[in-house]
Every structure is written in C-alpha cells, then in structure tokens.
Amino acid sequence: MSIQFNEQTKIFHLQTKNTSYVFCVTDFNALEHLYYGKKIPLDDVRYISNRQIYSHVAHESRDDRRYCASVQGFEVSVFNSGDIRTPSVVFDYDNQADACRLRYRSHSIYKGRKPLAGLPYSRADEETESLEIVLTDDDNCVELTLIYGVFADTDVITRSQILKNVGGKALTVRKFASMCLDFYGMDFDTVTLEGLYLYERAQVSRAPLKRGVFKNNSLTGTSSHNHNPFIALCTHNADEDMGDAYGFNLVYSGNFSDEIAVDHLGDTRVIIGLDDTGFAWKVGKGETLLSPEAIMTYSAQGLGGMSRNLHDHTRKHIIEKEFAFSPRPIVINSWEASYFTVTEAKILSLAKHALDCGIDTVVLDDGWFRDSDKTSLGDWRTDKESFPSGLKGLCEKVHALGLKFGLWLEPEMVNEQSDYYKQHPDYVLSTSKLPLISRHQFILDLTRDEVVQDIANRIREELQGLDLDYIKWDFNRYATEASSFATEQGEVYHRQMLGAYKLLSLIKAQFPNVLFETCSGGGGRFDLGMLYYSPQIWTSDNTDPYARTYIQYGSSYAYPMSALSCHFTEGKCTSGRESTFEFRYRVASFGSYGYELDLSKYGAEEKAKLKGYSELYRKDEDLNLNGDLYRLLSPEEADYCAYMVVSKDKKKAKLTFLELYASGLVESMALRLKGLDPDKLYKNEETGEVLYGATLMNVGVRISDMYREKRTDGYTLTFVEV
Ligand code: GLA
Numbered sequence: 119m120s121i122q123f124n125e126q127t128k129i130f131h132l133q134t135k136n137t138s139y140v141f142c143v144t145d146f147n148a149l150e151h152l153y154y155g156k157k158i159p160l161d162d163v164r165y166i167s168n169r170q171i172y173s174h175v176a177h178e179s180r181d182d183r184r185y186c187a188s189v190q191g192f193e194v195s196v197f198n199s200g201d202i203r204t205p206s207v208v209f210d211y212d213n214q215a216d217a218c219r220l221r222y223r224s225h226s227i228y229k230g231r232k233p234l235a236g237l238p239y240s241r242a243d244e245e246t247e248s249l250e251i252v253l254t255d256d257d258n259c260v261e262l263t264l265i266y267g268v269f270a271d272t273d274v275i276t277r278s279q280i281l282k283n284v285g286g287k288a289l290t291v292r293k294f295a296s297m298c299l300d301f302y303g304m305d306f307d308t309v310t311l312e313g314l315y316l317y318e319r320a321q322v323s324r325a326p327l328k329r330g331v332f333k334n335n336s337l338t339g340t341s342s343h344n345h346n347p348f349i350a351l352c353t354h355n356a357d358e359d360m361g362d363a364y365g366f367n368l369v370y371s372g373n374f375s376d377e378i379a380v381d382h383l384g385d386t387r388v389i390i391g392l393d394d395t396g397f398a399w400k401v402g403k404g405e406t407l408l409s410p411e412a413i414m415t416y417s418a419q420g421l422g423g424m425s426r427n428l429h430d431h432t433r434k435h436i437i438e439k440e441f442a443f444s445p446r447p448i449v450i451n452s453w454e455a456s457y458f459t460v461t462e463a464k465i466l467s468l469a470k471h472a473l474d475c476g477i478d479t480v481v482l483d484d485g486w487f488r489d490s491d492k493t494s495l496g497d498w499r500t501d502k503e504s505f506p507s508g509l510k511g512l513c514e515k516v517h518a519l520g521l522k523f524g525l526w527l528e529p530e531m532v533n534e535q536s537d538y539y540k541q542h543p544d545y546v547l548s549t550s551k552l553p554l555i556s557r558h559q560f561i562l563d564l565t566r567d568e569v570v571q572d573i574a575n576r577i578r579e580e581l582q583g584l585d586l587d588y589i590k591w592d593f594n595r596y597a598t599e600a601s602s603f604a605t606e607q608g609e610v611y612h613r614q615m616l617g618a619y620k621l622l623s624l625i626k627a628q629f630p631n632v633l634f635e636t637c638s639g640g641g642g643r644f645d646l647g648m649l650y651y652s653p654q655i656w657t658s659d660n661t662d663p664y665a666r667t668y669i670q671y672g673s674s675y676a677y678p679m680s681a682l683s684c685h686f687t688e689g690k691c692t693s694g695r696e697s698t699f700e701f702r703y704r705v706a707s708f709g710s711y712g713y714e715l716d717l718s719k720y721g722a723e724e725k726a727k728l729k730g731y732s733e734l735y736r737k738d739e740d741l742n743l744n745g746d747l748y749r750l751l752s753p754e755e756a757d758y759c760a761y762m763v764v765s766k767d768k769k770k771a772k773l774t775f776l777e778l779y780a781s782g783l784v785e786s787m788a789l790r791l792k793g794l795d796p797d798k799l800y801k802n803e804e805t806g807e808v809l810y811g812a813t814l815m816n817v818g819v820r821i822s823d824m825y826r827e828k829r830t831d832g833y834t835l836t837f838v839e840v
Contacts, residue, residue: 120268134273147221151191191300204379206298212287220253238650239411240435259285272431278411286403295391296412309350316660318641320668335375339597341645348676349376363424370410371647372615398608429678441653447479449712460485461504471717474725476732481524496538524588549601556595564617565605574624593638662693663705682709703731711735748792764793769839776832788818800837
C-alpha cells in the first residue's frame, strides 16, 4: 500500500519507492503538512508541529495557542481563513468569512485514478493509488476535494483539486493553485528554465531563495518560450549526483504560475498552478471547478536523480503508452528545405532522396494550403495548383514509395486574410475593434464550443479519408489581449486552454493511430500538457547545433530525451554558423531524430553518410527511449558539454562529448563517467579497451586520447558490457 492512514494519529503517509509525504488532520480538522523528502518509517511525526508561537498570530483554540493558523504547514491555504501567508486558493463566497475555513470531513483511498475531465493528467498503472480528501466549511457552503496520486515506481506524487459550490450563493474563485507545499526553513536554491524564442529553456537559472515571493509564470496563453512550468528546489550543496532536489511541474499548457514564498519565519511555501492574473471563475450552484494536475518528485541524488524521476514519470505516465517506448519516425520535414514554396513535385523528390538516407517519414510542413504566412489559416483548403493530386493523391504516392506521410496543421489559428475570418470576425480571441496581430494571425476563440466544433469539422472534411501517419500541430503566436464575446473575462485564459485540449482530442480521435508532434513557434509550448497528447515536441526553431546544445541540455532538466524532436539541418541553419556533419548528428541524436534540409542538394557520398546516421540512431534509439540520462558537463559552465545515457539494465551506455569552442583545456581533461555498474566490465566500442565500470566512473576517460589522433569537435563513445 502506498497510501496509509493511521486512525489513531490521524496521519496520512504517502510512500513511493524512495520518498515519504506526510500530513495529518489536526484537532481542529485542518490538514497540516508535516514532511516531504527521503523515505521514513510510518512513525508519528506530529511532534514537529509544536512550533514556537509568536504574538500577532491567530489561533482557533481559546486556551491553546499551538493551533495556529499561520505558523504550521498546510496542504491547502485559503485566503482569509487565518493563514496570513501567501495563499494557494482565494475565493469569495457571499461575503462569508466562515466559508473560507475548510475542515477535513472524509477521505477515500483507492487503486488507480479517476480521469481529470477535459484536462491532461498522469495515467495510472497497476501500482498507482489515489487519495481524495473532502473539506468543507462549517455551514456546508463550499466543498473542496484534494486529490493525490501516488506513483510509487517513479517517485512522483500528483496533486489536483475540485471546488464545488454546495451552498448555492455566489462563489467567485480568484486563485486556484493545484498544490501547496510547506517546508520549514529556506535553505534552498530555485532552478528554473529561462529562455526566449530561438533559445527556449537554454538558461538554467539557479539562485538561492530570499525572503519574499519568487514567481515563475507565463501570461501568454501558452507555457511559453520564455519560462517553463518546471521548477526545482534543491539544497545549496546539491549537484548532479547528490543533495536534496525537489522537482515540480504542471500538466498544463497555458498561463501557469510557480510561486515560492518565503515568509517572515523563514519558511518556504511552494504553490504551483494556474496563474491568477485576471482570473475570476464563477462557480454556480452545484457546479465545480477542477484544477490542472501538479506533479512533484524528490531525489537524494541531486538534480540528476530528480531529472531521471521526471523522465521516467513522463515516459511511463504522461505520454501515451503506444508511443512512449516505441521507435519514433525518422522524418524529413519540408520546412527548412522549401519553406512556403513547397509543391507535390518537391515533396516527391524529397521522398525519393529520403529513401537513400534511411528516412522513413516525409512531413509536409506549412505551405500546402498557402504560399506565405499572410493568408488562409482557418480556411484549410489544399492549394490545388501546387498539389494537383490533392493531399490524398500525394499521400498515396508517398506510401507507394514505402514511406510514411505526415502533415502540418495549426488548427487554433486564423489569418486576418482568410474567408473564415471574413465570415466569423467574432470567432477570434479578442473583443478589440482592432485586435493586435502577430504573424498576420489571430487565435480562435476556443472558449466557445461552437468554434471548437466548427474548426474541427472543417479540418475533418479537408483531411477525410487521408491515411496520415504523423501530424505536426503548431501554434504560432501568443494570446496578448484574450477576451471573448461569449465568455466571462476572468475565465477566458483557462477556458481557452480547455477548448484547445478538446480540439486536440477531436482531431486525435479522427486519427487514432497517428503520432502527433506538437510545436509552438519552435518550443513555445513545451510542457507536460502537450506531452499527454503528443509523445514529442519540436524543441526549437533554432537548429544551429551549438545553440541547440544549450536548449537541449536545459530541457533535459525536466523532459526526457525522446520528448525532444531534434533535426539534422543545413550546416548554417538558423545562425549562419557552419558546423560539421558529425557535430550536427551528435547534437540531433540527443532526441527523437529527423532531418530538415533540401536533400536534392546532397551527393551520393553525403547521402550515404546521412543513411549511416539514421542507422546509428536506430541502433542506439532504445537508449533515448528507455535509458537514464546523466549530465556530465554543462555547456553553461565550460566550453564543452558532455552527457551520457545508460540502459536500465546497465549493459550499454553512450557518452557524448561536444566541444563548443576550441580550447586547449580539453587536452588535459579526464571525464568521469556516471551511471555504470561498478562491477561490470565494459568494452569501449571505439577503442576496444575493456575496463570496469568502477574504473570508468572514478578514473574516467582521458579526452586527449580521443583528440590526439583525430581532432574533431567532439565524439560519441559506446560502452557495452562484456
Ligand atoms: C513554426 C514552426 C516551424 C514551421 C513553421 C511553419 O515556426 O516552429 O517548424 O512549422 O511554423 O509556419
């Protein structure tokens, strides 16, 4: 049993393989948080709740000041209920202060989990257990159900909650975070993934906590290029291998907020959920509001261990089973080859060349229904001049060559220049007379179900009978002034996200076996919400392998390698900077691999090289899909980057070393490997040398040995158990 409740002590103890999460019901029926971290026995740990009480703090008992509403840790903190610290939930119920003081009423523990209606969430397996705790106020006006999922195998605990208006008077929710977690003390660093367009998650930002509130959030209607819902708290001494590291994320793709609030006592509160800026949700009589799911993990093996937990959880419980561990398509995507000049002839030529390069899927990106980004989103009519056989004919021709066929879509958008916009100007997510424009397009108002259904039908009709193998689902602008002719202003951003998930589900239902790759102007919606629908996400429009090294390394803090779609592209790519074939392959093979270049420009020798890369990727793909990632050298700290991935049975490992800037230092470095079995003998497939895992991990590999003979910009070594 992962979830235990002790009737005597009123303690809930949630256990995963290596962690414990403990809280109790107090004498006044509040839920007091007691501990989260390394696994402990099922002892009564209520003794830590006896805190020294200061003046100016309110308490419920007239005689005993221990039951203090603003000193102890809580599982949920409602504003105006006595807790003067940063709240996780704010609501008004008919001007009644008492409605905010929620008390434990009942709980249930069960195997598996219930779906979160309309939202993405962690999928249960045989081991998963759930706990639901019902809290209400004394007058039974408001009911809050806290939902915990315990995923013992991945050391993850999930949290979400449902608020119900049971009293029937006006209830407006102004903040509704998915989780609240209190720690004694503030001896932590925060780690967030900062970035921007073309540099998503590239800056791993680590800073010690200070008193006050640290907020990592997005107001763009997406999880954004600029910030990411992932956040970690780790002890100051934590590194890649040791120290306490807590990782948090939100299974959501819209406006999120991670707040870390350090209070007057120097205690730390973590609040993860929907961003509350402009949020005001009216919950009518008998209605409910459901929060997205937050996930949390703890590792005593530092940030490396935390990442591996998150990777395992994402692969086992977020991504759809049928795709998570299966080989991914090796695509050739038409975008960087042809941009908007794409035609049927060009796609077929690309397909024929692809056959020489070990590629199995041809993806027709943007341009099949328009010749610039100025028009036609929303109309979804194939350009018959450029595609005389139609999509169906082209798809059949590609299939006849023995290749799979994929298509680009951007269903959530409409161009200002489109028939659809002319017919339905009120269908855009703005009530402005002159809506702000970005990439010549507007976001459709998906808070309205009729818009969701209408756009789904249009796409359904155009793609009817098409035997697609892959869909790239894009989203190319931020919501900047979201407002709707049909939806309450305070509900617009979240309802928009719910509409987007519904639209995704409708199109997915039309193509049940198709692999979806999501995208948002590169990696602007790289989050667990999207990974629930698509096993991989286009990581960034920046395909320069030097820049990509930072982007991919940063992304790996929260997301598994296979979730990152990475393409081998033209040498000059986005930056104009040259790079070798080898370097480009080494970087792109970090994730789910593919190509994005005009293959017709490549001669037989070069294509043979590309074929070799495709084969090499396939040979090692299982490591990307299943393996454990160890980060060795951060590109932000040195002129190099190194990481390795080790199979779960520790029989095979791959080390990648990338030299970003030529530096003499490389010559003298020994790189100590990680994650191997110390007692196993490994053969270095490159050099033939056989050494114990213990030797490779403690003495290391001398980089100069690799360099002296053939000075390159990095190398990949494979170690196999002998
Ligand atoms: C976005 C994507 C690109 C490409 C273009 C097409 O920028 O990130 O990969 O699909 O849209 O317009």
